[in-house]
Amino acid sequence: MKNALSDYFKAAVSVDNVVFGFEKTGLKILLIYRGAEPFRDQWALPGDLISVDIDLVSSAEKVLQKLTGLEKIYMEQLQTFGKVNRHPYGRVFTVSYFALIKIEDAHLNPSSWAEEAAWFPINEIPNLPFDHNEILEFAKSQLKLRIRRQPIGFELLPKLFTLTELQNMYESVLETQFDVRNFRKKILFLDFITDTGKKENCVAHRPAKLFKYNAKRYQKLIENGYELAL
Amino acid sequence: MKNALSDYFKAAVSVDNVVFGFEKTGLKILLIYRGAEPFRDQWALPGDLISVDIDLVSSAEKVLQKLTGLEKIYMEQLQTFGKVNRHPYGRVFTVSYFALIKIEDAHLNPSSWAEEAAWFPINEIPNLPFDHNEILEFAKSQLKLRIRRQPIGFELLPKLFTLTELQNMYESVLETQFDVRNFRKKILFLDFITDTGKKENCVAHRPAKLFKYNAKRYQKLIENGYELAL
DNA sequence: CCAAAAGTGTTTAAATTACACCCATGG
DNA sequence: CCATGGGTGTAATTTAAACACTTTTGG
Numbered sequence: 001m002k003n004a005l006s007d008y009f010k011a012a013v014s015v016d017n018v019v020f021g022f023e024k025t026g027l028k029i030l031l032i033y034r035g036a037e038p039f040r041d042q043w044a045l046p047g048d049l050i051s052v053d054i055d056l057v058s059s060a061e062k063v064l065q066k067l068t069g070l071e072k073i074y075m076e077q078l079q080t081f082g083k084v085n086r087h088p089y090g091r092v093f094t095v096s097y098f099a100l101i102k103i104e105d106a107h108l109n110p111s112s113w114a115e116e117a118a119w120f121p122i123n124e125i126p127n128l129p130f131d132h133n134e135i136l137e138f139a140k141s142q143l144k145l146r147i148r149r150q151p152i153g154f155e156l157l158p159k160l161f162t163l164t165e166l167q168n169m170y171e172s173v174l175e176t177q178f179d180v181r182n183f184r185k186k187i188l189f190l191d192f193i194t195d196t197g198k199k200e201n202c203v204a205h206r207p208a209k210l211f212k213y214n215a216k217r218y219q220k221l222i223e224n225g226y227e228l229a230l
Numbered sequence: 231m232k233n234a235l236s237d238y239f240k241a242a243v244s245v246d247n248v249v250f251g252f253e254k255t256g257l258k259i260l261l262i263y264r265g266a267e268p269f270r271d272q273w274a275l276p277g278d279l280i281s282v283d284i285d286l287v288s289s290a291e292k293v294l295q296k297l298t299g300l301e302k303i304y305m306e307q308l309q310t311f312g313k314v315n316r317h318p319y320g321r322v323f324t325v326s327y328f329a330l331i332k333i334e335d336a337h338l339n340p341s342s343w344a345e346e347a348a349w350f351p352i353n354e355i356p357n358l359p360f361d362h363n364e365i366l367e368f369a370k371s372q373l374k375l376r377i378r379r380q381p382i383g384f385e386l387l388p389k390l391f392t393l394t395e396l397q398n399m400y401e402s403v404l405e406t407q408f409d410v411r412n413f414r415k416k417i418l419f420l421d422f423i424t425d426t427g428k429k430e431n432c433v434a435h436r437p438a439k440l441f442k443y444n445a446k447r448y449q450k451l452i453e454n455g456y457e458l459a460l
Numbered sequence: 461c462c463a464a465a466a467g468t469g470t471t472t473a474a475a476t477t478a479c480a481c482c483c484a485t486g487g
Numbered sequence: 488c489c490a491t492g493g494g495t496g497t498a499a500t501t502t503a504a505a506c507a508c509t510t511t512t513g514g
Binding site for chain 3: 409411412416430431432434435436437459
């Protein structure tokens with residue numbers, strides 16, 4: 001018994017983004033407070049249904065551009081979820097993405113489907129609708145893997161950062177602690193980052209040197225990957 | 231300008247599988263010769279459109295079960311491709327999977343949409359329709375990454391195998407050569423495999439010991455991952 | 461001069477690499 | 488007895504881990 005071709009063209013596809021940000025207090029996730037059904041008035045991952053005339057990637061980017069006001073956002077696709085009954089309105093597949101954002105650059109601008117948007121500490125995430133909690137767990141584990149293969153951690157930091165900030169970021173993401181001296185040795189050896197000659201000021205302790213990432217080396221490492229044994 | 235909800239439920243979703251097998255002559259990919267439009271009479275990845283009442287994963291498994299006659303197949307999801315015009319018949323998203331198969335256990339049984347199915351050496355893949363070549367390249371690079379994190383390589387080998395076969399398999403997948411002694415040292419140290427006490431016979435040279443994988447350890451390593459520095 | 465965080469090297473242990481010869485079987 | 492692939496150990500090098508004190512600034 002073979003279906004007619006038209007029987008297959010009845011699904012919807014959505015994107016759902018797991019957006020990571022980093023502050024001194026730790027890793028954060030961006031959630032929106034849903035302003036529309038289903039699951040109105042619940043915190044959820046920012047996402048949207050895809051229009052037939054928009055590419056998958058563009059669709060994921062558009063959601064975040066609207067929401068954060070940022071133009072260039074680092075995004076990677078995660079997994080696609082497609083259980084028959086995962087959405088109450090019909091057959092909806094969702095493609096999940098993760099994004100890394102500099103929190104201080106994002107000006108949150110909840111759009112039509114969201115009444116509010118807010119950063120949640122990674123360990124204080126409420127119950128989310130659909131399979132969003134599952135998506136989030138997957139995203140966390142992927143971020144841990146990918147941050148060791150590519151220097152994507154910079155996407156979470158301001159343009160200029162101290163070595164301590166860099167270490168805190170890695171420690172938050174990987175949920176471990178590193179020895180200060182060994183950490184610096186490895187990072188400086190990898191040639192990720194460049195000393196800008198500038199320093200922190202107005203701090204009540206010895207001011208730290210400010211570094212920026214090394215753009216040429218970044219590209220090479222993004223393309224080739226590496227293995228960061230931290 | 232907001233679309234009506236029904237405007238979103240007009241997409242189709244398919245699965246496409248990149249099926250790896252291994253023989254002495256190297257790594258192979260399973261392709262089918264399309265018996266239906268579009269791209270009839272071309273070699274392509276085995277895949278199918280998803281019915282509205284079947285889960286995504288089941289759908290991918292079903293394609294391969296029909297095609298190979300195998301019940302339990304090791305599969306993992308790769309990426310989803312969703313450019314607007316990737317399919318000539320309308321908006322079709324495709325979710326790609328990779329699968330690892332013991333070639334000698336598979337009894338190929340091309341079904342309705344395929345006139346033929348065959349194993350192609352990994353370096354002799356023809357031009358494929360849709361974005362299948364892109365999917366294949368992605369699958370190859372993912373296999374390289376994942377085989378170093380999890381002991382999934384066994385899925386490509388017969389139940390009993392020699393250390394030389396194991397090494398050849400790793401060398402094919404990773405496209406490198408290893409020193410025989412160092413390879414054995416590492417593998418035996420990881421405690422992946424158990425000596426069955428059996429030996430090859432009817433070979434015109436010293437018969438090799440036959441090993442099997444260590445099921446308990448396999449489970450632990452699948453769950454926790456590791457880093458194979460080969 | 462005190463508090464607070466930045467910065468810096470050496471020693472020890474572990475892991476990885478390089479490398480060459482004898483062994484068991486079938487024909 | 489020969490051809491074929493199977494099997495084995497050690498030394499040298501590289502990489503990772505452990506560990507504590509001095510420096511600079513603001514208040």
